[in-house]
Amino acid sequence: MSGTIQDTSVDAIRSWLAGRIAFYLQRSVEEIDHDLPLVEIGLDSVYAMTLSGDVEERYDIEVEPTMAWDHPTVNALAGYLHGVLGSRG
């Protein structure tokens, strides 16, 4: 996956993130509320750090493991990542 061109629109990032979170929580993607804090959806703070590894794999960028602490909802994360990816060059 790494290195391949990914769709970096906010929508695409958002639905990919929701898919990963649904996978971890073993729930359907429709159940993931994009505006609820991840902790309230059921992804605890330590675990939310592992999302950063997924992001680095998919988009070939480096992000802080604490990105989900500073951007604690799917929408906040998608907006943040879109910003990072948009400025990538």
Place this chain on the structure above:
Amino acid sequence: MRYPAFALAEHLDHGLGDPRDPGRAASFARCVELDSREEFPAEICAELDRLGLPRWYVPTEYGGELRSYEELLHAVRILARRDLTVAIGHGKTYLGAVSAWVGATPEQARRVGAEVLAGSVISLALTEREHGSDLLAGEVSAVPAGDGYRVDGEKWLINNASRGDLVCVLARTEPAGGTRGFSLLLVDKRRLAPGTFRCLPKERTHGVRGADISGIAFTGAEVPAEALLGPAGAGPEIVLKSVQLTRTMCAAMSLGLADQALRLVLDFATAHRLYDRPLVDLPHANRTLTEAYVDLLIGEATSVLTARGIHATPDELSVTSAIAKYLVPTMMDRAIPRLGQVLGARALLTEDHADGLFQKIERDHRIVGIFDGNTLVNLNTLVNQFPGLVRGYRRGVADPGLTDTVDLARPLPDFDRSRLALLSRTGCSVVQQFPVAAAELLDLVEAGVAPPALAVQVETLADLIDGLHERMAAYRPSPRQVPAEAFALAGQYALAFAAAGCLHLWLRNRHRLAGGATGPLWADARWLRACLHRLIGQLRPAGVAGSAPDDDGEDYDRLLPDLRAQHREGRLFSLLPSRLAEAGTPPPDPPSETAGQPDEQPSRTAGAVTQPSEVVR
């Protein structure tokens, strides 16, 4: 050859004097007596202040002498082998200050450094009565008031909360809490208004009975704005990074305690005769001793690599520090009671055998496992990183710092706190480079330099480590409830790290170390064979029959002369040459000026001097 990282440990051990001499303030007899009276070892801690130990708690850039965590590792180890209460009662100030080294502004850190150098006791207050180790559930609050904060609530089960001059408190700074809702405040108890705080009574504990394990309750305690360490909301992140440093030091405590347990049992087994022979010459007894010795060597290799990694590969510490903190205390929790079986009923006596020291060591050691995150917390840290560890292994990722980590002769780069990370981006290079090390070993066997038995071991390990990564890859992460199988995989990963680490260490250091006091261990790779033997046995999935054809334990028996020599000569049970206070001669030079000193030769005279004591005891 010399191993300069032992210099500080030797300085302290010789400064405190021979622990078997009851006339010494820091004698074993005195430590046991203080423990039974539940009295804090204040006199010994004052002695450590006099020996300058606080200087090594403070990084050089903040005014101290801490430039090598490898050196600090061995210092903690040597104090723990004398008395764990002393090690934690004094060493707690490092724990109280480490948040400043990791997260404070340089100016703040220099201020904290000045406090430590002046002899102030600093405590770290994370836990609360109702919430155990769940930091984000903490209720102690700090709300902005005037120019600073107003602190309310109670911290409990805090080492040195009462004795401390300053307490580094994790407090809720956002009512809603969360990962960005807590901050660290360095509260100066000496400057709090009277009546705004109260120290809680000392709790009675099973081990470390003399330690000041107490608590502190704040009621409207006002602290100035500069008490805030690092940015507001950075508390959890700073704490999680700081424990990467302190977890490695917990491994050192286990090493020290197990070292002394083995020493006591050897004292006994050398002097005690059964069927007309010293106990140490009976096969069953000496197998127990050599197995414990091998555990110590594995633990030492794991700890040294982790401590060197603090400098050379700090980005991987989230993995390696969890491994060291899980593996070493867990191994010693098994090894120490087994050693007690050689003593028989004497192990339980509080007075008759060796002043009752063994039973104290056994009690004290049980607490190490729960410091700084218990076994499950550490294994969980590894489970959460399985995807990255599997990726790193499949790609053979190697951090450039691996060379400095494994080659003990290479100078370590200064510790760079900005490289600490809550997850490792490069996985774990020690394990990921195992296949490369294995290929090098096979070449050495081919060339007749390494014994053929090692080739079989390394090939067996390669299969086991491959299989382990396949099972780790198949694990589907579950944020809710981590299944027992995942913990078991993480435990095996720790064993794989130890095995890979031993192989790297032997390959990179065998030339230089084959000539020193521990040379025989290195020359024919006998320590490596015994360690790999033990680790392979534990890595093999349960139920898989058939072990190495030479499983009559010869690999262990070959170490008996080395073990007995280290005991006789007053050295740490170690891959590396050291000299304990029991050896009688003072350390050759003060710790800060060790570089470039001439090589040290093992002294037969010193060995002979210690021999009579074995008979006496």
